[in-house]
Amino acid sequence: MPQKITRDDVAHVADLARLALSDDELEQFTGQLAAVLDHAADVEALDVADVPPTSHPVPLENVLRDDVVTPSLDRAEVLAQAPAVEDDRFRVPPSLGQEP
Template sequence: MADTTAAISADQVAHVARLARIELTPDEIEHYTGHLGRVLEHARELEDLDLADVPPLAHPYPLRNVFRDDVAGSPVDRDEVLQQAPAASDGQFEVPPVLGEKT
């Protein structure tokens, strides 16, 4: 693993920005160097925690299914639905052309 005891340098921030094809001004490099340094310091603090008695989690809160039961109902009458549509033709909805295509 890389040495995490040294703070991130401006050269490292500039290098990562070049790899990501992000243009940063010298002021932005200085700004992000400080921010990334604090992020790395926080990660170091987390690494120092004793988590031996903490079980691994997939999610911090218990999850439950909030969907309703899938119950079959009576089908909707197609002609009734098409009568309520703004435009219908030959038993189908009419919609505006997509991307200028014409049928």
Template sequence: MPSISRGEVEHLARLARLAVTEDEVDRFAAQLDQIVQAVAQVGQVADQDIPPTSHAVPLTNVFRRDDVRPGLSQQQAVAAAPAAEDGRFRVPRILGEEA
């Protein structure tokens, strides 16, 4: 049976860009473990030759005409930004000290 360790929760939180406290790591480890145990039942079909379904109503090649149409103005686009400067998104530094 699968099990989820504290270390695994820390790793998942890092991958998902979620800062977690020690308490949360404990709580999520126990809860995720319980959930994963329950959902692992789907594994009983893993070896069967069944085509996967990703969408209930499969549609392919949905195109639209290649017409120009108005999008958001620059002002609208940055209107809800947490920080903006000169009509652009202002973001924290992207590179580390060593870069």
């Protein structure tokens, strides 16, 4: 049986997803997520020793395309969708210390 999800786990996941949750919401989602995970834990009860791992639900492999250039989008059209543009580039807020 996996460990129960804690309020700290939920706070961490919320932080990773850039969600600002109130204390009440943390409480609420901890309970809800625990219920979801309990449901998933049912699978753990099954004996799957003889079942090969599935890397994809669709039984396909090697779906490939040839290395041939196709037209790109018109830049004006692309940049028209952006909230802010400068020097033909997307202008975004600073991202201090968050580079991957």
